[in-house]
Every structure is written in C-alpha cells, then in structure tokens.
Amino acid sequence: MTSVTSLAFPPDFTFGSATAAYQVEGAFDEDGRGPSIWDTFSKTPGKVWNADTGDVACDHYHRWEGDLDLMADLGLDAYRFSIAWPRIQPTGTGPVNQAGVDFYSRLVDGLLARGIRPVATLYHWDLPQPLEDAGGWPARATADAFAEYASIMGAALGDRVHTWTTLNEPWCSAYLGYGQGGHAPGRHEPAAALAAVHHLNLAHGRALQALRATSTGSPHYSATLNFHVLRGQGDGAAEAMRRIDALANRAFTGPMLRGEYPADLLDDTAEVTDWAFVRDGDLQTIAQPIDVLGVNYYSTATVRLWDGSAPMQHNDGHKTAAGGTAWPGSDRVVEFVEQPGPYTAMGWNIAPEGLEELLLSLRAQFPDQPLMITENGAAFDDQVAEDGSVPDPLRVDYLQRHFAAALRAMEQGVDLRGYFVWSLLDNFEWGYGYAKRFGIVRVDFDSLERTPKHSAEWYRRLISERTLPA
Numbered sequence: 001m002t003s004v005t006s007l008a009f010p011p012d013f014t015f016g017s018a019t020a021a022y023q024v025e026g027a028f029d030e031d032g033r034g035p036s037i038w039d040t041f042s043k044t045p046g047k048v049w050n051a052d053t054g055d056v057a058c059d060h061y062h063r064w065e066g067d068l069d070l071m072a073d074l075g076l077d078a079y080r081f082s083i084a085w086p087r088i089q090p091t092g093t094g095p096v097n098q099a100g101v102d103f104y105s106r107l108v109d110g111l112l113a114r115g116i117r118p119v120a121t122l123y124h125w126d127l128p129q130p131l132e133d134a135g136g137w138p139a140r141a142t143a144d145a146f147a148e149y150a151s152i153m154g155a156a157l158g159d160r161v162h163t164w165t166t167l168n169e170p171w172c173s174a175y176l177g178y179g180q181g182g183h184a185p186g187r188h189e190p191a192a193a194l195a196a197v198h199h200l201n202l203a204h205g206r207a208l209q210a211l212r213a214t215s216t217g218s219p220h221y222s223a224t225l226n227f228h229v230l231r232g233q234g235d236g237a238a239e240a241m242r243r244i245d246a247l248a249n250r251a252f253t254g255p256m257l258r259g260e261y262p263a264d265l266l267d268d269t270a271e272v273t274d275w276a277f278v279r280d281g282d283l284q285t286i287a288q289p290i291d292v293l294g295v296n297y298y299s300t301a302t303v304r305l306w307d308g309s310a311p312m313q314h315n316d317g318h319k320t321a322a323g324g325t326a327w328p329g330s331d332r333v334v335e336f337v338e339q340p341g342p343y344t345a346m347g348w349n350i351a352p353e354g355l356e357e358l359l360l361s362l363r364a365q366f367p368d369q370p371l372m373i374t375e376n377g378a379a380f381d382d383q384v385a386e387d388g389s390v391p392d393p394l395r396v397d398y399l400q401r402h403f404a405a406a407l408r409a410m411e412q413g414v415d416l417r418g419y420f421v422w423s424l425l426d427n428f429e430w431g432y433g434y435a436k437r438f439g440i441v442r443v444d445f446d447s448l449e450r451t452p453k454h455s456a457e458w459y460r461r462l463i464s465e466r467t468l469p470a
Helices: 036-043 062-074 098-113 129-131 140-157 170-180 190-213 236-257 263-267 282-286 352-365 393-411 454-465
Strands: 014-018 076-083 118-121 161-166 218-226 229-232 292-296 300-305 336-337 371-376 416-422 441-443 449-451
Touching: 014 118, 014 371, 014 454, 036 129, 062 098, 062 454, 076 161, 098 140, 118 140, 129 140, 140 190, 161 170, 161 292, 170 190, 170 218, 170 236, 170 300, 190 218, 190 236, 190 282, 218 236, 218 371, 218 441, 229 236, 229 263, 229 352, 236 263, 236 282, 236 300, 236 336, 282 352, 282 454, 292 352, 352 371, 352 393, 393 416, 393 454
Parallel strands: 014 076, 014 416, 076 118, 118 161, 161 218, 218 292, 229 300, 292 371, 371 416
Antiparallel strands: 300 336, 441 449
C-alpha cells in the first residue's frame, strides 16, 4: 500500500461519486421496465413524504450523457451506479429485456469514453414486484433469481465493468423492508427480516459465483455494507452495543468474511426464529473472496439497555412511525438515545471521528481486506443564491472533515482504496421523497436543470490536486 503523508492522497486513490437507479433514473415504465417494490411502495398513500415517487426522479435515463459530462468535468475517477433489476428482467426471472441491458451498456461505454471507471451495483433495493409477490427476500427462491440476474449482467457487461458490487446495504433491505417497514416492501415481520438477512447473504455469494463465471474481463468484486458505529451508555453499555453490533454489522460480515453467523446473534434472536432457513453449504457459498469491502458511513448511534420504565427511545436514524422494528430480538431490550449535535438535515449527528474509528475497527477485524468508502455525504437545506450559484458551506465542511478522518485512518495503516461521495445529484431520498438533498449537484425538480454546488467545486479541486484543501 502507498504511504500517506500530510493531507495528500496516494496517486492511485480513487475519487468517485455514487447514485442509485430508482433515485435518479425515472422512466419507470419505459422500454420494457417492470415495476419494483419501490414503485409500489411510493404509490401507497402515507408511505413517502408528499406522495413523491421515482417516476421521473432526475430523469437520468434520458439525461445520462449530460450527467456523464458533469462527472468528467468534476474529474471523477469512478462512478458508482446501480442497475435496475426490473429493467433487465421485468418479472425478476425469465426472458431478458434487451432494451434495459442496452441502456447500461451505453452508460458503461460512455463512462469509459470519458476515462471514468464503471462501478456497478447489482442491487440497490429495487426488487422486481413479482418476486416480492412470491415472497420477496424472505423466500429462498429470490436468491436463486438473483444468481440468474447476476449471470445475465456478467455476460453483458463483465468485459467492461471495473468493479462489481453485489448488494448495497442489505441491512436496510432486510430490516427496514421486512421488519421496521419504513422501506419497501413495508412489512412488519421480525422472523421474515432475519430470513431476508440470510437470503441476501446467500444471494451475494451466489452472485459472486455467477459474475466470476460470466465476466470475460478482469473486474474486481465487492459488496457494500452500512456499518453502525456504536456508542454505549449506562451500566449495560457493552451488552447493548454487542447486541446491536450483532444485528447490524456481524450478521453480514460474519457469513461474508468468516463463513459463519455469530453465535450470540443466533442466541439473541432464538425467540424470533430458529434459523432453519440456513442450509448445509450455504455459508461456504456466501464466503466468496472479495477484492474490496464497500463501507457506507454517515453517523453514529448511541445505545443503552432499556430500564423498562421510561418510554423507550428510538433514535436510530430511521423513521419511527413505520410500526415495526429493525432490531428483532433486541427491540424490547435496547433503546437508541438522542445524540448531541450538530446534525444534518436528516437529523443524523455529524461525527467524522466515527469514520476513522470504523475504518480502524475493520482493519483490526479483517486485516487483509482492502476497503473502499462507497458512500459518505450529507443532506442540508441548500438555498440558491441570487446569482444562481448554490453555496453549501455545511456540506463542504462535512466532506472536508470526513476525508480528513479517512486520511488519518490511512496514516495508521488502513488499506483504503478510494472514496465515493454520496451523492452526485439531489435525488429521490426514499421515504423522504424530494425533501432531502444529498447532492453535490443541485437538481431543480421542476426543470430538471443541474447546477454544481460549491461542494462540487471543492471536490473538483480535491480530485485535481489530490490534496485536502486547507
């Protein structure tokens, strides 16, 4: 690994930005695309702020060439995007929709023509609705379908994609989708959430096998996890942190990187499920080697054992009105307490030291595993200035401090290969609709005009000079 000194990044460090298909593409019913669970969920009254949907989003499906020009102007080394499974297989299985494949083929070629490395995520939460109708991620057949989909994409793009990412944040897919209910498909079934954990893990392993079998180039292989960096309070702080770490972090790193589920996770959730859905050979399938582990980080969480008397706090950074729990087996044991600010517009605390701590922890747990920050960024209530510019000093400060935290971790020996800012564009922010803006490029959701914010100018300078601005 290249050594790191001062505020300079190594010459081979990857600077990128990221988006997700449902958040930016629009064109929800064009060229053969089928419905996803997010199409259904966003059109269900009361599920998304202001009844917003991703029907149009940023219209990236039609404006992709201009968006790629924006990326080139910023000097991005790489672009992390996701492929909409319903564009490839409208029902989740069966015949390939060639128009969908062709769109992503043009996108990849356009990136390569501009000198930008394509980083393709197979799954960023938009499960084809017919697969959900058949059981969704709690059903083993969904992992079978995902392996087939991975084979299709490996054969179609595996000669040109730089890095394949199987899953984005399976924690959200499983626990928010099937347990807490704040994300599509909006179910409140704790046992189903844990079955979804396993079948997402299994889908990851089987997809890696399929991609390796069909990709004719020499891509790298990865998965992206959203890690929970925990703080503890009270006499039972260690126990509270252990329980949440098991559900949030080790439920995925255990099988993916160690080939096992943590024993304490199985014990903590024994009253919810017996884990009989784990079959012989599954863990060997899941534990495929990966070239890089994607790390998504935004904030920390503070937990303590609930005393059973005062009203339980649920400040875990996710909507609390959804009705279910993201913490099966610990939802009546551990509470998430309010954290000190400052906060982003999402209400998430700003804690760049948490990123440094996380990277060092991952290095200690998995010393031979290279890492990549695949998402980090912040939502703020940006205002357009009279001259049409978009000053966003809070986002610039946020990024400056988190990139500095990454540098500190690298100076301590962390093998960090790159950093993808979330997000390139203001977009459809899931349950919050268009109310929250994460982009370094502003999108006017009436005209769809793009305006680089001051943070984009800051990032362009960082990429050009490869040294953190003072």
